[in-house]
Every structure is written in structure tokens, then in C-alpha cells.
Amino acid sequence: MPDYETHQYDVLIIGAGGAGLRAAIEAASAGVSVGLVCKSLLGKAHTVMAEGGIAATLANADDRDNWKVHFADTMRGGQYVNNWRMAELHAREAPDRVRELEAWGAVFDRTSDGRILQRNFGGHRYPRLAHVGDRTGLELIRTLQDHAIYLDISVHMECTVIALLKDGDRASGAFAYDRERGRFHLFHAKAIVLATGGVGRAYRITSNSWEGTGDGHALAYDAGADLMDMEFVQFHPTGMVWPPSVRGILVTEGVRGEGGVLRNNEGRRFMFDDIPELYRSQTADDEDEGFRYTQGDKDARRPPELLTRDHVARCIRREVKAGRGSPHGGVFLDISWIKSRIPNGEEHIRRKLPSMYHQFKQLADIDITREPMEVGPTTHYIMGGIRVDADTQMSTVTGLFAAGECAAGINGANRLGGNSLSDLLVFGRRAGEHAAEFARRNALPAIDRQQVDQAARAVLEPFDRSGAPEGPFQVQHALQDLMQDKVGIVRTAGDMEAAVVELARLRNRAEHVGVAGHREFNTGWHAAIDLRNLLTVSEAIARSALERRESRGGHFREDFPAKDPAYAGFNIVVRKDSAGGMKVERAPLPPMPGELSAIIEEMK
Numbered sequence: 059m060p061d062y063e064t065h066q067y068d069v070l071i072i073g074a075g076g077a078g079l080r081a082a083i084e085a086a087s088a089g090v091s092v093g094l095v096c097k098s099l100l101g102k103a104h105t106v107m108a109e110g111g112i113a114a115t116l117a118n119a120d121d122r123d124n125w126k127v128h129f130a131d132t133m134r135g136g137q138y139v140n141n142w143r144m145a146e147l148h149a150r151e152a153p154d155r156v157r158e159l160e161a162w163g164a165v166f167d168r169t170s171d172g173r174i175l176q177r178n179f180g181g182h183r184y185p186r187l188a189h190v191g192d193r194t195g196l197e198l199i200r201t202l203q204d205h206a207i208y209l210d211i212s213v214h215m216e217c218t219v220i221a222l223l224k225d226g227d228r229a230s231g232a233f234a235y236d237r238e239r240g241r242f243h244l245f246h247a248k249a250i251v252l253a254t255g256g257v258g259r260a261y262r263i264t265s266n267s268w269e270g271t272g273d274g275h276a277l278a279y280d281a282g283a284d285l286m287d288m289e290f291v292q293f294h295p296t297g298m299v300w301p302p303s304v305r306g307i308l309v310t311e312g313v314r315g316e317g318g319v320l321r322n323n324e325g326r327r328f329m330f331d332d333i334p335e336l337y338r339s340q341t342a343d344d345e346d347e348g349f350r351y352t353q354g355d356k357d358a359r360r361p362p363e364l365l366t367r368d369h370v371a372r373c374i375r376r377e378v379k380a381g382r383g384s385p386h387g388g389v390f391l392d393i394s395w396i397k398s399r400i401p402n403g404e405e406h407i408r409r410k411l412p413s414m415y416h417q418f419k420q421l422a423d424i425d426i427t428r429e430p431m432e433v434g435p436t437t438h439y440i441m442g443g444i445r446v447d448a449d450t451q452m453s454t455v456t457g458l459f460a461a462g463e464c465a466a467g468i469n470g471a472n473r474l475g476g477n478s479l480s481d482l483l484v485f486g487r488r489a490g491e492h493a494a495e496f497a498r499r500n501a502l503p504a505i506d507r508q509q510v511d512q513a514a515r516a517v518l519e520p521f522d523r524s525g526a527p528e529g530p531f532q533v534q535h536a537l538q539d540l541m542q543d544k545v546g547i548v549r550t551a552g553d554m555e556a557a558v559v560e561l562a563r564l565r566n567r568a569e570h571v572g573v574a575g576h577r578e579f580n581t582g583w584h585a586a587i588d589l590r591n592l593l594t595v596s597e598a599i600a601r602s603a604l605e606r607r608e609s610r611g612g613h614f615r616e617d618f619p620a621k622d623p624a625y626a627g628f629n630i631v632v633r634k635d636s637a638g639g640m641k642v643e644r645a646p647l648p649p650m651p652g653e654l655s656a657i658i659e660e661m662k
């Protein structure tokens with residue numbers, strides 16, 4: 059291909075977060091050539107923001123923990139529509155992946171006898187999250203990156219993939235542009251791994267970094283892959299609500315894991331008011347028992363603040379709606395109160411939650427060792443994504459693999475905190491291994507020049523309309539408002555039907571936006587390209603959410619507020635039909651093997 063800079067690899071990995079880096083390490087270790095493309099700088103992927111920890115049953119903080127309990131917790135959290143095989147593999151393999159990370163140089167917080175310390179998190183029965191203060195993602199990325207440096211991996215930073223290429227039914231490459239100069243790059247590969255992260259930027263209030271525009275989801279969908287569970291979006295209960303410029307920034311669940319409590323404007327711990335039946339036997343009877351749990355008392359049960367995120371987020375919304383919220387539309391999260399129970403409380407809080415301390419001090423002028431924080435729900439994570447085979451991570455397109463947040467399955471209707479970082483390691487490794495294996499067994503596919511030229515033409519179109527009345531940012535903001543208001547934390551058929559209609563209008567507006575200037579680091583142009591992906595994932599979320607006429611996990615329907623057993627037996631899948639429309643289907647869940655259902659029964 060003379061026009062475009064061309065690169066050829068056995069395995070091409072798109073995304074350099076935890077999943078992409080772990081996949082790259084595994085593929086390179088298998089001896090195949092590996093290219094790694096990412097749209098930010100290496101080391102700056104969204105994973106770097108992860109705070110609370112990595113879930114794995116090392117059983118260092120509580121020796122009753124084991125993979126079976128983790129499996130049962132993950133399935134319960136996901137309301138039993140998870141891919142049970144993925145949940146099993148994840149629970150079984152996570153401890154080895156964490157130990158491996160330690161062997162590669164990760165410096166975790168320690169128990170007094172020198173083992174990896176583990177903390178409590180919502181929905182996990184025992185303290186299970188290996189952590190580095192509240193900066194675990196930074197340590198994870200640093201360690202993987204240090205390790206990857208010694209392997210023969212070619213890295214293409216600040217390079218955004220805009221289309222996947224196909225040879226018949228098989229993935230054959232990717233077309234990209236570098237953000238700095240705007241030049242096109244053609245990647246030709248035997249196998250491709252998508253590890254592009256989440257979609258949070260489809261919403262106005264989000265904890266996600268600018269990268270979370272659902273690129274991998276949309277690229278896979280356009281290439282003919284199935285997307286699954288897209289209705290399941292996680293609204294984390296505790297994002298910052300004030301000042302407006304920082305609205306949505308995450309307040310880690312680690313605050314509640316360390317003893318932080320939620321109160322309304324009457325000073326009441328409202329989380330005790332509504333405890334779901336599924337968790338009643340595991341939840342503390344009173345405040346004292348809840349606090350003892352956070353301090354490691356094995357006889358105590360978790361405080362209701364550590365119930366699953368979907369439930370806590372809805373309780374906060376209820377308080378705000380009932381007029382019992384904080385001045386800026388949230389509720390109060392208080393960790394300072396533990397000073398009355400712990401010697402050197404202020405120092406303890408600063409040591410356990412250093413980022414939270416600085417975040418609130420610098421951004422909101424709040425000292426969390428002395429005053430409560432104001433918090434409210436923020437769009438945080440998508441459980442849905444590219445449908446993959448549990449063992450190999452291959453999507454429904456031959457030679458196209460996916461891992462991490464852009465893949466679906468392990469989390470079902472709701473993800474437990476800490477299960478993402480372990481997911482990245484377990485399934486990143488599997489994707490890298492199987493992509494390498496696929497590359498070894500298959501010859502290089504062909505590149506179709508027409509597909510390349512068409513992709514190039516399509517992304518340059520906004521420059522032809524440089525005088526257009528509207529730019530991409532206006533449409534992007536309208537999209538974010540629409541998703542926030544009509545397909546957000548509480549949904550109804552009427553709102554979502556209106557959203558689908560409006561999304562079609564927004565797509566039309568997006569096709570007419572103009573971009574001025576040239577291709578060198580042109581953020582308007584980048585936004586116009588990202589917009590196409592945001593529209594695709596938003597439509598997939600809205601259509602899937604309409605199809606699930608019940609409430610389950612992260613998906614809450616005001617018109618169908620109860621869980622309906624009739625919906626327990628399938629996942630919702632979307633794919634592109636032959637006319638280019640979005641087709642919605644119900645995919646029955648495969649029956650669970652007896653030994654796994656026995657574990658779930660035993661742990662109920």
C-alpha cells in the first residue's frame with residue numbers, strides 16, 4: 059500500500075490499558091510479532107485511574123476465602139446472567155495473575171507479616187482486594203509496562219484506530235491515524251485483540267477518561283461482531299458532585315471499605331432502610347457490626363454501604379429525590395467519623411486513602427479527615443461489550459479477539475468493584491495467548507484496498523464541510539445529555555423510545571458537522587471521529603435496554619421495577635443487519651454445569 063505507512067504483525071493489539079498490555083506480554087512471550095496501538099500515551103490509559111484494588115482470593119486477610127466464594131459472589135452480583143464459564147475462569151485464575159504481578163515488581167500494601175494486604179469492597183464476602191493505597195491502577199500499569207519493555211513489542215502511541223478491515227469473514231487489519239500529524243497508518247495482522255476500554259463518555263456525568271468513547275465496541279460492531287449485555291451500564295454510587303467542573307470524578311468504594319458511611323441531610327444512615335433479600339443474611343444488623351466488619355472482625359457482616367453498586371446508587375437517588383440530599387444534589391459520605399474509633403484516625407485516613415484526601419483538598423477544598431464529602435452516582439463502567447468465547451476470547455468474527463472492559467460476559471448485570479482489574483489480567487492473558495496461537499496456525503489474510511480507501515474518505519469528510527453551522531462538540535454534548543436524561547440510572551420505555559428517535563436525528567446531525575483547520579492535532583476532527591462510535595454504543599444501550607422489560611443489576615426500569623424470572627435465561631445481543639440497521643436478539647444462556655450451580659446454592 060504505497061499511500062499509507064504500513065505495519066505488519068502476527069498479533070495487533072488495540073489498546074494499552076491493563077487488558078491490552080497483559081495481552082501484549084502474553085502474545086510476545088509466545089514468540090510472535092506484536093504491535094500495540096493506543097490513542098493516548100503509553101502508561102496513560104484509563105486503567106491508570108483505577109483506585110481501590112484487584113479482586114483475587116489470595117486469602118491473606120481472611121483464610122475462609124477461596125475461588126468458589128469469589129465465583130458465587132460474582133454470579134450473585136451479576137444477577138446470574140453472567141457467562142458462568144468466564145466467572146469461573148476469572149475466580150480460579152485471578153490469584154495467580156496477582157502473584158505474577160508481584161513477581162514482576164508490583165509493590166502492594168502489606169499485612170503485618172509481609173503478605174499482600176486485601177481490603178473489603180462491595181459485594182465481596184471477604185476482604186479480597188489487593189491494593190496499593192488508592193492508586194492500584196497506577197501500579198498495575200507501571201508493572202505491566204516495565205515488564206513489556208523487555209519484550210519485543212512495537213508500540214504506536216497517540217494513534218487512533220478508525221476501522222477494522224476484513225478478508226471475507228476474517229479480521230485482516232486495522233486502519234488508523236496518528237493524532238499528532240493526522241497521517242494514516244495501515245496495520246496488517248493475522249490476529250487482532252481489541253482492548254479499548256469503556257463507553258462512559260456517552261454520558262454527561264462520568265468517571266471515565268476522555269478515551270472512553272466505545273471505539274472497540276463500535277469497531278467490532280461495524281466489522282460484524284455481536285455486542286452483548288449493552289443495557290447493563292454501571293452507575294457508581296459515589297462520584298464527586300461539587301464543584302461542577304469535577305462532577306462525576308470517582309470517589310473510590312475503598313472509602314466505604316475503610317469504614318466510610320453514607321448519610322442523608324437528616325444525618326440518618328439511610329442504607330439500613332432497604333436491604334435486598336438476596337443480601338439480607340450477609341448484611342450487618344447495626345452500625346457497630348458494620349464497622350467491626352470494615353476493621354477485619356471475621357464474625358461481623360458487611361455494612362449496607364458495601365452492598366452492590368447498583369443498589370447503593372439507587373438508594374442515593376431515592377434520598378435526593380425525596381428532598382433528603384446534600385446541598386448540591388448528592389448525599390454525604392463520611393470517613394472522618396472513624397476517628398472516634400481509631401487511634402491516629404486522621405493519619406490512618408490519609409495513609410489508606412491518599413488520592414481521595416488530595417482529590418477533595420485540591421478540587422473541593424474539603425478535608426476528608428474532618429468533614430464529610432458530597433457524593434452522587436456517576437457513569438462508571440459498562441458490563442456489556444463484545445461477545446467472546448469464554449476460554450479463548452475470540453469474538454464472533456474470526457481472528458478478532460477482545461478483552462477487558464470492551465468485552466462482555468464475566469460481569470452479567472452488575473460488576474463487583476475490583477473485578478475489572480482482575481478481569482484485565484485473566485482475560486488479557488488469555489486473549490494474548492489465543493491470538494498468538496491463532497496467528498501461528500493461520501496465514502496472513504489479504505487487505506482489501508477498497509475498504510481502506512473508503513475508511514479514509516469517510517473520516518476526512520468533516521473537512522469538506524468546514525463552513526458547516528455545527529461542529530462535533532455540539533452534537534456530542536446533545537448526545538451526552540440525551541443518554542444521561544433518557545437512558546440513565548432509571549429508565550422507562552417512553553424515555554428510551556424517544557432516545558432512539560433522537561439518536562437517529564443526532565446521527566444525521568453528526569453526518570453534517572464540519573471541522574476547520576488541518577489534520578495536525580485537531581481535537582475537533584478527533585471528536586467528529588469519536589462521535590460515530592458514541593452514537594453506535596448509545597443506540598446499542600438504548601435498544602438493548604428497551605428489550606429487557608424488567609429490572610436487573612445496573613439496568614433499572616421504572617415501568618418494570620421487579621426482576622422477572624422470564625428474563626433470567628438469556629442475554630441481549632445486538633448486531634448489524636444486512637441493511638446496516640441494528641438487530642436485537644435474545645441469546646439463551648447455556649445451562650450451568652451441576653458443580654457450579656452447587657457452589658452457588660451452597661454459598662446462598
Ligand SMILES: Cc1cc2nc3c(=O)[nH]c(=O)nc-3n(C[C@H](O)[C@H](O)[C@H](O)COP(=O)(O)OP(=O)(O)OC[C@H]3O[C@@H](n4cnc5c(N)ncnc54)[C@H](O)[C@@H]3O)c2cc1C
Pocket residue numbers: 072073074075076077078095096097098103104105106107108109110111112113194195217218219220253254255256265266267269273274308438439461462463464475476477478479480482
Ligand atoms: C476512576 C476509576 C477507578 C476505578 N477503580 C477500579 C478499581 O479499583 N478496581 C477495578 O477492578 N476497576 C476499577 N475501575 C474500572 C477499571 O479501571 C476499568 O474497567 C479498566 O481499567 C479498563 O481497562 P481496559 O484495559 O479494558 O481499558 P482502558 O484502561 O480503558 O484502556 C483502553 C486503551 O485503549 C486505547 N484505545 C481506545 N480506543 C482506541 C482506538 N480507537 N484506537 C487505539 N487505541 C484505542 C486507549 O488509548 C487505551 O490505551 C475504575 C474505573 C475508574 C474510572
